[in-house]
Amino acid sequence: MDPYDYKNSYELFERAQKVIPGGIFMPRTPLFVTYGEFPVFMERGEGAHFWDIDGNEFIDFMCSYGAVGIGYNHPKVEEAARAQLEKFNSSTIPGALWVELAEFLIEEIPMADWVAYGKNGSDVTTYAAMVARNFTGKPGIARMKGAYHGLHHWCIASDIGQPPEYKTHVYDFEFNDVEDLEELVSEKKDVLAGVFLTPVGHWAMHDQEEPIPGWFEKVREICDREGILMMIDDIRAGFRIDYRGSHRYYSEVEPDILCFAKTIANGYPISVALCREKLFELSKKVYWSATHFYSAVPMAAAMACMKVIKEDGLIEKIRKDGERLMNTLRGQAKAYGLSASVTGHPSMPYMTFADDPSLEKMRCFCGHAARRGVFMHPHHNWFVSAALTEEDLEKTFEVTEACFKLLKEKYG
Numbered sequence: 001m002d003p004y005d006y007k008n009s010y011e012l013f014e015r016a017q018k019v020i021p022g023g024i025f026m027p028r029t030p031l032f033v034t035y036g037e038f039p040v041f042m043e044r045g046e047g048a049h050f051w052d053i054d055g056n057e058f059i060d061f062m063c064s065y066g067a068v069g070i071g072y073n074h075p076k077v078e079e080a081a082r083a084q085l086e087k088f089n090s091s092t093i094p095g096a097l098w099v100e101l102a103e104f105l106i107e108e109i110p111m112a113d114w115v116a117y118g119k120n121g122s123d124v125t126t127y128a129a130m131v132a133r134n135f136t137g138k139p140g141i142a143r144m145k146g147a148y149h150g151l152h153h154w155c156i157a158s159d160i161g162q163p164p165e166y167k168t169h170v171y172d173f174e175f176n177d178v179e180d181l182e183e184l185v186s187e188k189k190d191v192l193a194g195v196f197l198t199p200v201g202h203w204a205m206h207d208q209e210e211p212i213p214g215w216f217e218k219v220r221e222i223c224d225r226e227g228i229l230m231m232i233d234d235i236r237a238g239f240r241i242d243y244r245g246s247h248r249y250y251s252e253v254e255p256d257i258l259c260f261a262k263t264i265a266n267g268y269p270i271s272v273a274l275c276r277e278k279l280f281e282l283s284k285k286v287y288w289s290a291t292h293f294y295s296a297v298p299m300a301a302a303m304a305c306m307k308v309i310k311e312d313g314l315i316e317k318i319r320k321d322g323e324r325l326m327n328t329l330r331g332q333a334k335a336y337g338l339s340a341s342v343t344g345h346p347s348m349p350y351m352t353f354a355d356d357p358s359l360e361k362m363r364c365f366c367g368h369a370a371r372r373g374v375f376m377h378p379h380h381n382w383f384v385s386a387a388l389t390e391e392d393l394e395k396t397f398e399v400t401e402a403c404f405k406l407l408k409e410k411y412g
């Protein structure tokens with residue numbers, strides 16, 4: 001097979017760079033991966049596949065960065081969204097779905113007593129921080145060092161364009177390090193409102209980490225002891241690891257606030273903060289509203305998507321497919337004498353190579369894979385689509401085999 005050509009994509013990217021800063025915003029720009037090796041613009045999607053504007057077809061291991069978890073154009077989600085769209089989407093007063101989805105979430109997710117809506121993940125992590133600060137009367141938020149919670153002022157990774165003091169009350173601790181958290185809490189307990197966790201360490205550009213046994217229990221214990229809220233940002237991992245919240249795959253412990261976005265509505269824009277009863281009364285005072293928070297189409301999509309995930313057993317399916325992917329990659333790398341580390345929960349794995357601190361080998365591997373129809377990101381954890389077929393997996397393994405061979409030839 002001849003590797004793909006991306007003529008139309010890169011011509012359009014030239015135009016994009018003249019009218020949008022950077023052409024495509026920073027983390028998703030093709031300038032960041034291996035320029036020329038990846039498609040830039042998409043034409044359409046179906047199941048676990050998408051086609052770029054040059055007509056090339058890809059098996060997608062990024063799933064819109066986790067948002068399209070059950071496949072592009074899922075018939076049941078699209079049918080629910082279309083049926084609502086025929087009635088209305090944006091509206092002067094909310095529709096019944098506003099209440100029905102909240103009731104549904106409370107019914108389905110064990111820790112949920114009440115619900116707040118947003119659009120992006122950043123909306124609801126910010127909301128969680130506000131609820132915690134209001135409830136405790138303290139300003140501090142502790143978070144796992146290197147964890148991503150979005151682009152709002154309190155947590156954005158960059159300092160460009162905002163006063164540094166906006167992050168004054170945010171403190172870091174190491175994931176899976178109880179002693180480090182204890183130390184931070186003993187130093188800052190008078191100012192700490194909440195501890196934010198992601199359920200797994202889904203770091204960019206690094207091996208992935210799962211929680212050590214007892215981690216959630218210990219965090220819960222510390223939070224209860226000190227009157228600090230425990231919050232879980234399940235925006236990226238949500239509905240991939242455990243339907244009840246990803247932490248439940250590892251523990252019985254529940255947080256005070258649990259945030260979902262991405263997979264919840266298979267790509268329709270909606271995010272939710274699910275909260276415990278004790279936070280309800282005081283949270284009535286937290287100002288929260290935006291034009292599109294009330295849109296009804298994403299609410300219909302969310303309800304349909306969660307039903308499909310549960311009824312079709314998709315979390316189990318992506319775990320099994322992910323395990324196969326991880327084991328196959330390990331076996332293929334070994335057969336070529338390459339030292340690859342394939343880490344993470346199987347529904348969202350990532351690979352790194354030994355002696356590859358700049359990720360050059362990963363960019364080479366993923367670039368070759370893209371040009372042969374398998375889209376894997378060299379810097380970001382991957383997302384296994386619930387729409388993958390047996391044929392997709394076989395084709396993927398053929399391509400990854402070829403990529404390991406090319407890597408061996410290039411780097412020895």
Ligand code: PMP
Pocket residue numbers: 065119120121122123125148149150151198233234235236237261
């Ligand atoms: N938290 C996590 C763990 C995320 O992965 C993301 C998005 N990648 C966010 C928060 C922010 O979500 P959004 O980009 O939708 O604002």
